[in-house]
Each structure stands twice: as C-alpha cells, then as structure tokens.
Amino acid sequence: xxxxxxxxxxxxxxxxxxxxxxxxxxxxxxxxxxxxxxxxxxxxxxxxxxxxxxxxxxxxxxxxxxxxxxxxxxxxxxxxxxxxxxxxxxxxxxxxxxxxxxxxxxxxxxxxxxxxxxxxxxxxxxxxxxxxxxxxxxxxxxxxxxxxxxxxxxxxxxxxxxxxxxxxxxxxxxxxxxxxxxxxxxxxxxxxxxxxxxxxxxxxxxxxxxxxxxxxxxxxxxxxxxxxxxxxxxxxxxxxxxxxxxxxxxxxxxxxxxxxxxxxxxxxxxxxxxxxxxxxxxxxxxxxxxxxxxxxxxxxxxxxxxxxxxxxxxxxxxxxxxxxxxxxxxxxxxxxxxxxxxxxxxxxxxxxxxxxxxxxxxxxxx
Amino acid sequence: xxxxxxxxxxxxxxxxxxxxxxxxxxxxxxxxxxxxxxxxxxxxxxxxxxxxxxxxxxxxxxxxxxxxxxxxxxxxxxxxxxxxxxxxxxxxxxxxxxxxxxxxxxxxxxxxxxxxxxxxxxxxxxxxxxxxxxxxxxxxxxxxxxxxxxxxxxxxxxxxxxxxxxxxxxxxxxxxxxxxxxxxxxxxxxxxxxxxxxxxxxxxxxxxxxxxxxxxxxxxxxxxxxxxxxxxxxxxxxxxxxxxxxxxxxxxxxxxxxxxxxxxxxxxxxxxxxxxxxxxxxxxxxxxxxxxxxxxxxxxxxxxxxxxxxxxxxxxxxxxxxxxxxxxxxxxxxxxxxxxxxxxxxxxxxxxxxxxxxxxxxxxxxxxxxxxxxxxxxxxxxxxxxxxxxxxxxxxxx
Numbered sequence: 001x002x003x004x005x006x007x008x009x010x011x012x013x014x015x016x017x018x019x020x021x022x023x024x025x026x027x028x029x030x031x032x033x034x035x036x037x038x039x040x041x042x043x044x045x046x047x048x049x050x051x052x053x054x055x056x057x058x059x060x061x062x063x064x065x066x067x068x069x070x071x072x073x074x075x076x077x078x079x080x081x082x083x084x085x086x087x088x089x090x091x092x093x094x095x096x097x098x099x100x101x102x103x104x105x106x107x108x109x110x111x112x113x114x115x116x117x118x119x120x121x122x123x124x125x126x127x128x129x130x131x132x133x134x135x136x137x138x139x140x141x142x143x144x145x146x147x148x149x150x151x152x153x154x155x156x157x158x159x160x161x162x163x164x165x166x167x168x169x170x171x172x173x174x175x176x177x178x179x180x181x182x183x184x185x186x187x188x189x190x191x192x193x194x195x196x197x198x199x200x201x202x203x204x205x206x207x208x209x210x211x212x213x214x215x216x217x218x219x220x221x222x223x224x225x226x227x228x229x230x231x232x233x234x235x236x237x238x239x240x241x242x243x244x245x246x247x248x249x250x251x252x253x254x255x256x257x258x259x260x261x262x263x264x265x266x267x268x269x270x271x272x273x274x275x276x277x278x279x280x281x282x283x284x285x286x287x288x289x290x291x292x293x294x295x296x297x298x299x300x301x302x303x304x305x306x307x308x309x310x311x312x313x314x315x316x317x318x319x320x321x322x323x324x325x326x327x328x329x330x331x332x333x334x335x336x337x338x339x340x341x342x343x344x345x346x347x348x349x350x351x352x353x354x355x356x357x358x359x360x361x362x363x364x365x366x
Numbered sequence: 367x368x369x370x371x372x373x374x375x376x377x378x379x380x381x382x383x384x385x386x387x388x389x390x391x392x393x394x395x396x397x398x399x400x401x402x403x404x405x406x407x408x409x410x411x412x413x414x415x416x417x418x419x420x421x422x423x424x425x426x427x428x429x430x431x432x433x434x435x436x437x438x439x440x441x442x443x444x445x446x447x448x449x450x451x452x453x454x455x456x457x458x459x460x461x462x463x464x465x466x467x468x469x470x471x472x473x474x475x476x477x478x479x480x481x482x483x484x485x486x487x488x489x490x491x492x493x494x495x496x497x498x499x500x501x502x503x504x505x506x507x508x509x510x511x512x513x514x515x516x517x518x519x520x521x522x523x524x525x526x527x528x529x530x531x532x533x534x535x536x537x538x539x540x541x542x543x544x545x546x547x548x549x550x551x552x553x554x555x556x557x558x559x560x561x562x563x564x565x566x567x568x569x570x571x572x573x574x575x576x577x578x579x580x581x582x583x584x585x586x587x588x589x590x591x592x593x594x595x596x597x598x599x600x601x602x603x604x605x606x607x608x609x610x611x612x613x614x615x616x617x618x619x620x621x622x623x624x625x626x627x628x629x630x631x632x633x634x635x636x637x638x639x640x641x642x643x644x645x646x647x648x649x650x651x652x653x654x655x656x657x658x659x660x661x662x663x664x665x666x667x668x669x670x671x672x673x674x675x676x677x678x679x680x681x682x683x684x685x686x687x688x689x690x691x692x693x694x695x696x697x698x699x700x701x702x703x704x705x706x707x708x709x710x711x712x713x714x715x716x717x718x719x720x721x722x723x724x725x726x727x728x729x730x731x732x733x734x735x736x737x738x739x740x741x742x743x744x745x746x747x748x749x750x751x752x753x754x755x756x757x758x759x760x761x762x763x764x
Contacts (some may be wrong), residue, residue, distance in 0.1 A: 032396045032742055034605070050617035056607040056704045058744060114656040116607050116704040120616050131658040131700060139660035180742045182607055186617035186725070192543065193618070193733035195725045199396075199740060233399075235421045235470055235536050242494045244474045245417040245540035249493070278468040280499020281487075308490070318487030319499035323423045323470040339538070339547060346547040346737070351397045351534050353425065 031349040034058040035202025036174070037216070037225065037363075038181045040162040041336045042198075042255045042296065042347075043069070043121050045153055048189035051121040053162065055200075057111035059178035062143045065109040066171060066365070067164040068263055071154050072294030074100045082157045086301060102268040102293040106366070107150055109164065111179070112143035121158065125150035161257050161294060165216070165365070166205070173216055173365065175205025175225075185347065196347040201334050203228075209365075218259055218332070220360035228259035228332025228361050230354030234324045236337060238279070238314040239300035239307060241321075248342030252312075254302070256295040259332035259361035268293030269361075271330030275302065277311050280319035285311040291333070299324075332361050396740040399425040399534045400552025401527075402567070402597060402753075405516040406635040406720045407548070407674060407738075408436070408537065410476045410508050415542040418475045420516060422502070422550075424465035426532035431764055432518040433525065433755070435460045435641060436475075436506075439514035439672035454671045456646040462525075462763045463502035463518070471502045475516075478507035503763075514672060515635045519567065519755070520555075525762040526563030527755075529555020529596070539722070541736060548738035551718050556595035565757050569637055569716075570599025571750030580750055600637035600716030602745030604707045606630070608721070610657075611678035613687035613701040621728040629724045632707075633674040637716035637751035641759070646671030649717055650710035655684060658700035666710060669717070677705070709747070716747040 043051045057063050073082045076091035076098055083091045083098035091098050109125075111117055112132055119125040125148065132139050134146030153160070162183075166176045181200030187193075206223045209216055219227020237243075237250040258269025270292040277285045287303040289295070300307035308315055312322075326333060335350045408418045424430040438457040446452045465471060473479040474496075481501040488495035508514075518535070522528045535550035553569060555561060562573055568580055572595040574587035581593035609615070614625035636647035648671075654664045665682035683689025687701065709716055722738045 030395070030397065032740055034742060034744065052615065052617050054607045054702065056605070058605055058704075058706075058742070112660045114662070114704055114706075115660050116656065116658060116702045118616075118702045132660065137659070141660075143660065180605055180607060182739060184615075184617070184723075184737065186615060188618060188727065191733075193725060193727045193735040195615075195723070195735040195737045197723065197737040197739045199742070233423070233425055233534060235423050235534065238488075240493050241488070242496075243419075243540065243545075244472070244477075244496050245419055245538075246415075246543060247494070248543060278470060280469060280471055282466040282469050282500065284468070314488040314493050314495070315490045318489065318495070320488070320495060320497075321421055321470045321472045321499075323425070323468055325468075339545065341540070341545045342543050344544045344735070346538065346545045348536060348547045349397050349549060349740070351399065351425070351549075353398065 030204065031199040031201045033202060034177050034180050036166045036177050036205030036208065037203035038164040038179055038200040039203070039257065039334055040181060040183045040200045041257045041334055043153065043158065043160055043162050043183065044185060045122040045156065045158040047156070049185070049187050052118055052184040052186065053121060053181070054116065054118040054183070055109065055111065055164065055179060055181045056116040057114055057178055058180055059176070060113040062113060063111050063176060063178055064167050064169065065111070065164040065179065066167045067107050067109055067162060069105045069153055070161040070163065070294070071101065071103040071105070071158060072160040073155060073158065074098050082155065086297065100293065102266065103154065104263050104266065105151060105154055108147055109150060110145050110147045112139045112145065113141065119150050121153050124152040159296065172212055173209035175208035177204045190343050192343055194344050196338065196345045198336055198347040199349055201349070214365040216363040216365065218361040218363070219355060219357055227355045227357055228334065229352035230327060230356050232326040232333060232335050233351035233353055234326065234337050236299065236322060236324065237320055237339065238317045238322050239298065239310065239312050241314040243341045244320065250339060250341045252299045252340065253296060253338040254299055255336040255338070256291055256333045258291065258293070259334060262364040264364045264366045269331050271328050271333070273333060274327045274329060276325040278323045279317040280321060287311055332356050395552045395554065396549040398552055398554065399531050401520045401529050401531050401533070401555035402553035403518045403533045403535045403550040404553065404635060404718050405535065405537045405550050406718050407539065407633040407722070408475055408508070408512065408514055408516050409539055410512040412476065412510065417540050419472060419538040419540065420475060420535065421470065421472045422465070422518065422533065422535045423470040424468060424532055425534055426530065427467045429467060430465045430530060430532045431521050431523065432463050432533060433460060433521050433759065434463060434516060434518040436508055436516055437514045437672065438509060438512060440511060444511060454646065456644060456671045458641055458644070459506055460759055461504060461506055463505065464764060465502055466500055469500060471499065473505045475508045475512065479505040513674065521760070522563070523762060523764050525760045527561055527567055528563070529559050529561045531555050539736070539738065544736055546722055546736040546738035548720050549740050554598045556597055559595040561596045562594055565755040565760050567753040567755070568596040569751040569753070570747050572596045580752065582750060599746035600718065600751050601743035602708060602747055603743070604719045605742040605744060606705045606707065606721055608677070608703055608705065609701055610687040610690060610703050611676055611685055615725050618725065618727050624728040626725065626727045630677045631674060631722045631724060632677060633720050634669045635672050635718045637718060638753065640754045642754045642756045647715050649715050650713045651717065652708050652710050653680060653682070653705055655703050655705045657703050714749055716751050
C-alpha cells in the first residue's frame, strides 16, 4: 500500500503535470467522433477491387454534404494508361513517361435525420438507388435525399481520396459536427476473399467558413475548423517480419493525404513527411519523403528502392515491431495504415498527436 | 512524513492546478494515447486457429510503466450457451510491463512474453526473430480457449495509477490466415486532473481531496473538496454504421442467385470493474436503429460481465436483413443501418465496444474474411464509472 507521504507527493506532482498538460494544444481531428468534414484517405477500385463507402448522419436534422473525389492516378504520357511512378505498374515503353495526376470530381449528398447511406465507389448512387428520392418516397417527417447523386469514380482503376464537407443550402461550409463515415475495401481477386475497413477521419468545425471566403482554415486563429495533427503515430510490424501467430510474412502500406488542398485552382497539397522510426531496442532511425497530392507506398519502399535495405525492414531494424512518428512540413498530413499478412489485409486508423499551431492548413473550395 | 504545513501547501497547489486546468471530458479515444488502454476483444483458441497479437507502444519520451489485467470471460461450461446457469468466469490475471521511451512492443496472447535478453535479433535470413528487443516484462500466456479483455493502466514507479496519457495499442485477431485489427480504446487521464494514485480509478469524475469520496465535480465534495478529477468519462452513446445482419456485401458479386453475407459481431466490456471483489458487472444495453428510409426501431439486451454476439442475436428482426420486411411499422427494409447503443437509464455503468464484420462470399466453398472496426462515440456518461484494483496489486514491482 502507498504511504501518506507518497500520496501527497503524487498529488502535488499530478497537479503540476496538470498545468503542463492543460497548457498543451490538442489535435482534435478524430476518426471516432462525428465531424463537419470527412476524409476517406483511400478509395480504390479495379476489376475485382471495390470500396463500399458508408456515411451517416448522427443528428435528427437533415444535413447536406459537398463531396469531392480526388483521382490521384498517374498516367502514361503517350499511351494514357494508369501507371505507378514507383515502377510497380510501369508504362509500356521507355519514352512513355508516368506523370502524376490530380483531378477532382464533386457531387452532393443529402442525408435525412439519423440516416445511413452507402454506395460502391465503382457505381455511385443513381436515382433508382436513392432511398428517399423526395418524389415517390419521403421520410416520416417529410425529409428526403432529393438533390443527391453520387457519380462512379472517374476511372475503372481508381486510386484516390474522398472528402465530404457539411454545407448549408447556399453551399457555405458550416460547423455541424454530425457526420460519421467508414470505408470497406473488398478484394475478390485472390483465392481468398479479403476485406478491410477503416473509419473516415473527421475534422470538427468550430465556426465553419463564417467569413464566406470559401477557404476553410484548419487550425488557424480564425477558429474555422480544428487543426491537423502535428504528428501521426503508427504502430506496425517491420516489413518482412513473420506474423507470430501463423508465420506469414507481413508488409504494410502507408497512405498519406495532405491537409492543404486547393480544389478551386486544382493545386494539390504538397509538403514533406518526416519519419522517426523506433524499434523495440529504443533505437531511432529517420527518413523523409516529399509528398504531393496523395501518397501510398509500402513502408519498406519509402526510403529506398531496395526494400530489404530499408529502415522499415525487419532485417535492418532487428525487431518485429516498430513505432513510426510522421510529422508534416509545409502541410499537415492525415493517414491510414494497411497491414498485409500473407494474402490477407487489415486497415487501421493511425493515432494523431498535437497541433500544428501556429501553422495551419487550408482547403480552398471551388 | 511530510509536515502538516507542507501537506496543506501541496494540496492547495494541486487543487489550484485542477481548478485552473479543467475537468474530465468524454474522451475515450481510438486514435490518441491514453492512461488506460482497453482491448475489449481478445481471443485465443488453438483448435480453431485463432490467436490475438497485442501491440503496445509508449508514445512519450519518458519510461512508462503499466499494470495490465487479462479478464477471462469464458463460460463456465464452454460447450453450453451463456445463461444464469452458465455464467462467465470473470477471472483476472494481472502483470506489469515497462516500456522505455517511445518503445513499441508486442506479444502473442497464447504465448505471452518471457524476459530473455538473449532473444536473437532479426537479420537477413532470420525474420522469425520473435521477442527480440527490450522485453517489457513477464507477460503470462492466456489460458487455452481464452475469450475476454485486456486492460492496461499506466502507473508510476511506485505502482500508483498515473495520468500520463502515454499508451497506445492495437489488437490483431488472427484466424488461420485472416487478420482483423482494431485500435485499443484509450481512456485519457482527465485534462489537468490530479489522480490520487489509489486503487479506485474514477472515470468521468474523481475523488474528494480530504475524504476520498467519489465525486463528479467540486460541488459533490463540499468542504471535503476539491474533487480531484482522475479519468475522462466513458462515452454516453456508441454509433455503429453497419449492414443488417445477413445482408449481402454490395462489392462481392453474387454467384447465380446466391448472395454474399455480412454479419456484425459486437463485443461489450463494462467500464466499471471491481477487481477486488471479482463481482462481474451487469448492464442493460439499449439499441436504437435507423435504416435508409429513416425508419426507427429499438431493442435492448442485458450483458453480464462481458459479451460478444452477432447483432442478429440481440433478438430484433429489424437488425437482420431477412427480417427487415417483417417488422411491424417498418415500411421498407434496407441493407445499411445506423445503430446507436447506450446503457439503459437505470443501469449505472457504461460500456466499451468494438465491432467485427464477418464477410462470406457466395462461392460453392465459401470464403470468409473478417474486418474489425472501432465505433464512433458521442457524449459522456452522466455518472462516473469505477475500476477498483486491490491495494497489494499496486505495490511497486519496478
């Protein structure tokens, strides 16, 4: 049992710690609470790959969303096909350069009170699929989804992001923290069915775009929206480690999207991601990558084209698991981790810590 | 012993800090570090090829210690369904871990982790370097066929609970080759709180400074105040957006007229737990569900100690795809639902939830895949939840 002396000392220390903790700014971007802006960092479709997008209104009043698909596919300069600048899907000929792309498509969704709505990214939501069309069907209180139409993603092979912003009837972004979301990625290409699910990342509104300039400031003194986190924290197995439960090799993919985005001028967010990687010996290694628009890469390909020599490789780190802390320079980042064990995968939301204040990020709306 | 004057001075300082720095909030989080980590769903069953990998990380630059509890919620008779004649065991095993600054660690629950500084590190050609790295301490293996939860509480070097908010974790449930990962639920130490370090952990409140009475605010303490806030409150409502049980996954193509199926398995662990008396907590859960046509229905169920069940087992047709059109006053059924879950008004404890989806395709020999998901939360419990730890377990092992 504790002595009276140690209790008094703990009280005083805890009180002092309280002042210190209380003085720290908090990152209030959350994947576990309703918000005014939802970000799905990874939407993917292909021949036998699709993403089921779920969005839900946690309030009793209807809510209008202005959503943007951001197509982050790279394309070959001559043949026009989708390619991967990391050479995992190269262009057919040497002179056919793989050029990065960034194209947005926007649409509107109206959710009635407490309504869940979902669609396949490859199909969208056409008239026949809309539950309460406002003509033949309305909700018990007269609310409807009239005005909703979700297009399919722009390409059959799609990789990118979805962003949904709560707006009013005049398209002004407003601070109603009432929407939640999740995405389920389904892969039917292999011998085994594979499903992974993650929560959309929510940015809570404070005053919304109160000045009506269609520039949404995240974490600024204008108090429009909460700020992006200062650090993303990822727990992961180092690539090529053996799954201790079944011996399957484990690799992980990291997806990062910048908080800064100019959807009006089609200028993708850009910045640098700084990585600090800790292993189970408390040893620290670091690397960095410039990021524009959208970033998805196997961990052990972040710092090298020879994954076996990567600081994310189990052979370099010496232990099975690690902690990676990612800090954005020039923009905040939001992220998602996907673990692959054998042929099966699991997605997991990453932890977020701190605030970028006094730096802030902007989403510029068209 | 401290002099009376110094005691009063320290108490005054602590009280002032509490007053300046705030109160407990509703911040059980899945993407922030916390002072109490809860893994509500931990499974191990060698015969079924099921095991769980626990990942735990110290996100601070200081050494972090934690006191952890496995709570075995297996049935007294595993071959029979749960019920009054077949209660859950609710048996806890505790252990301590220590993590150096920023140190990640892991263990497989069926094996635990031994302290062996000679575990060989990984190197080219040797990727099965299990347990390499600084061992966090002796982690016991769970009993065979374990079902239950894991709870880790950050403590100081004397073994007293501490509001450090330095722990984050994930659990990966491995079923043969398949994996499903969820984030541990992190209960944050109250912002600016002054945890008194005893074995009574108050979630959503604290203890009066002079007499240790449970309090929600200073007003509850009167002259015994202030109320020293300890941990943030358990959520008031959990929000689950899901497919009706048995509904097809729209992204899995049917085979002929056979559709795929999705079932959601919900796991419930109580916020209030008494490890001193080992008396399991009983809670009544209210489910309120809305479908895509904005139709609403509700159902409730009672959970003793801990539970994991498919939504269809709650007893409402409206939570199942087949039953959607059979529910009175439900004009049209839909695939997707929003379900809001909370403790019933008369139940004085909150709950912690995690969900897993089981997707089965339409092949002749069906394939199954699992995906875990953390739920969304809203609001906070109006009354504090309490975790009681036996005093001797708080003696420093470090």
